[in-house]
Amino acid sequence: MPKEPGKVPRIAAGIAAKIERGVYAPGSPLPSIPELQAAEGIAYQTAREVYGLLEDQGLIFTRRGKGTYVSLVLSKVLRDSTSRYLPSIRSEGGAVGAFDAEIRRLGLIYKPLPTVIGRERPPKRVADLLGLHHATKALKRERIMPVTLPGNEEVSEVVQLATSWFPPDVADQCPSLEEQNTGTGGSKSRLAEAGYAQVRLREEIEVRPPSEEEAAALNIPAGQAVLEITHKGLTADGRIVELGLHVLPRSKWRLAYEWVIGS
DSSP states (O other): OOOOTTHHHHHHHHHHHHHHHTSSOTTOBOOOHHHHHHHHTOOHHHHHHHHHHHHHTTSEEEETTTEEEEOSOSSOEEEETTTTTSHHHHTGGGOSSHHHHHHHHTTOEEOOOOOEEEEEOOOHHHHHHHTOOTTOOEEEEEEEEEEEETTEEEEEEEEEEEEEEEOHHHHHTOGGGGSSOOOTTHHHHHHHHTTOOOOEEEEEEEEEOOOHHHHHHHTOOTTSOEEEEEEEEEOTTSOEEEEEEEEEETTTEEEEOOOOOOO
16 A cells, blocks of 8 residues: 555654643553554554654654553653762662662653673673773673653663673672672762772763664664763773663663863
């Protein structure tokens, strides 16, 4: 069936307006594609394109086999790297790290899935940055990070993937890094307690297509770009003791930075 010009943006705009007015609240289910097709008198593919457009705008998300829902994060999460790693910020209200603190400020709940923890050989780029021989095993913490609404924790939306790497000697001195919950303030606080305080941070940002695995984990279209942030935590002597690779759907996040440039 030929594509119906103009219908996709028109119908998508109508649904977006209902979301904005609260007719469809965050986390609420939307009609199935066949139901949307019938209600609007459109082709099945056109209905899919309507939801695809809304998904690309970050207004809805799909849980395979369960349906389509209004996004829990309609206002993008502000990731302010100027302050997010300050001890008082990343432990605010008992938060277990900067991400948890950001999510709490939006009135959402970070409901972590089990962290995959183990020691393995890191990719060459990670090994080089950590100053490790290619055969050396580092500690890896791999997380899929969903959020939920208070009172409606059955519906969750993944908004970040994060993999953290730690040199083996550092991990040996900080056994809490191999626990599921690293405690208030997260890994940075535990590293500081073990004598590896991070006094300088460096981040590099790349915009790229997601891998198949990343798109599936984030529940985003394969064509939607992600932000990959390479986060380096350095001690006073310039050593990287924590290397984070954070993958974020670009429709869900805003990045902010501020620094003094002098006179």
